[in-house]
Amino acid sequence: MGNIEKIRSTTVVGIKKNGKVALGSDGQVTQGHTIMKHKTRKVRKLYNDKIMIGFAGATADAFALFEKFEGKLEQYNGDVRRAAIELATLWRTDKYLRRLEALLAVMDKETLLIISGTGDVIEPDDDILAIGSGGPYATAAARALMKYSDLSAKEVVEESLRIASEICIYTNNNFSIIEL
Secondary structure, three states, rough: OOOOOOEEOEEEEEEEEOOEEEEEEEEOEOOEEEEEEEEOOOOOEOOOOEEEEEEEEHHHHHHHHHHHHHHHHHOOOHHHHHHHHHHHHHHHHHOOHOOOOOOEEEEEOEEEEEEEOOOOOOOOOOEEEEOOHHHHHHHHHHHHHHHHHOHHHHHHHHHHHHHHHHHOOOOOOOHHHEEE
């Protein structure tokens, strides 16, 4: 069992710009050095399409966390911050959830958060969030595009993903992009 290679789901990037928010991901799932799938959807809308969520990491783990987060959103009437903090606390302390390997990117029109299994809830300073193996490349691209272009939030997400896909071997160019 210890020799089974991890399945990787890679780049997710979110942008808030001019009152619009967009979240996108590539579609590649990789196991070791093999591409297992080209068109996985790693971003979704939740809570009456008012909240967007994306994942990087083990796919099955991410779906389990999606469900838990959706439950927290219902419990806290769509309060993204409160739901994120409660999920992070549960994730860190629950014996079963503690073993899940994924990161979540969560957004609504005002809030961008990254949630980790170590109990971190991180709000980026610059209206850009990115997770996964291509996250640093997408972040760098998004920062330059936000500063030096007039692209919309959705266009910044798309171009950041494109740049990451040209650099990161775990990121492809089959993008899923959603916006609010």
